[in-house]
Amino acid sequence: MACASCLVTDVIFDFCGVVLDWQCRAALAGHYPPELVDRICADDDPCGFFDYEDRMDHGELLAQVLPDVEREQGKELADVFADYIARYNDALPRMIPGMEELLGDLRKAGYGVWGLTNWSCETFHFAFEKFPQLERLLNGTVVSGVEKKFKPNADFYELALHRFGLKPDACVFFDDTAKNVTGAQQVGIRAFRFSTAEQARRDLASVGVRL
Template sequence: MSEIRHIVFDIGKVLLHYDPEIPYRRLIPDDGARRWFLENVCTGAWNVEQDRGRDWREAEALLIAEHPHEEDNIRAFRRHWHEMVPHAYDDSVALLEKLVDAGHDVTMLTNFAADTYAEARRRYPFLEKPRGVTVSGEIGIIKPDRAIYDTHAGNFGLEPQATLFIDDSEKNVEGAKAAGWQAVHFTGAEKLRADLGGYGFAV
């Protein structure tokens, strides 16, 4: 096992809670109708294109053309995005902050739309603590594309074999490994603490 000199955190569902159902439980109270809307209209596949850099106006227009009667609910996705990210995971944030405070090299790599990330950064000051971040929506590449890992490593001077990546998505973890990084699957702060301990980080 190579010595780890760089630690890279994902953000959504590792450091920040994310749940698009939160505002829609109010906007579409019927469980079946809400499930249909999120599975067939404002889907994960549609939303990830904003993470790749697509403009929200274009994204909304595409769906409104297909589902004109859902216009209000479609526009509500961006309008109520702030409700979908209601809090940070304090236990995970504490681990990140301990690593930073101990002088370790910590950066972040996230699939996030550029404008919503800017909003998240204003709301959650801890996002300023790591050395920097690669935001997919700003560069037009999303995980698990090999290019985003290579771009992050190049921009921040990371040696891939000495880099540990933390992500809640198994496919993104596998993408990091394919790029030559070491990586762990995040399922909770206690497992992450144990994983970090296995690499020699006492947090």
């Protein structure tokens, strides 16, 4: 359990859906027929793109995943998936509104600001290439595809805490996925499910962060 009265010194953020707006559709629309894009991006993942990408987030390389895509979905969809990965920066249309300002305000106020993300080692570079301001806004980032550890498993949070030199009860974590929030809480980090930058500011204020 996190210490409810402990002083917060550091804030840790998930990337996609929190710091960056990730949209699979944005990388496919205009390149492929609308009906194919709709099928790939459907919530029930009939083409398996989200599942294949999740495998890459867990540490597998495209060369390991792509044969399964072709065997399970066919050559056409395998080619689309490979193209999607190659143009992954198109899936990152913007930073989430208000997040650049929030990260900057935290840094100015003296808080440590960190990233903890489930992301492929082969596509993570696009985030910093497209949004170079992340270099000055974040003190450091731990990436699942590099470490082959991932949320919501406890060892991934613990790796980040050790690498950043942080105490769990002095940290706050934001993620847009409920199970990842729970995972952080189980290692003693105060954690909130992210919805908007404005709500994140309110959540931070609730645990004594003053901006």
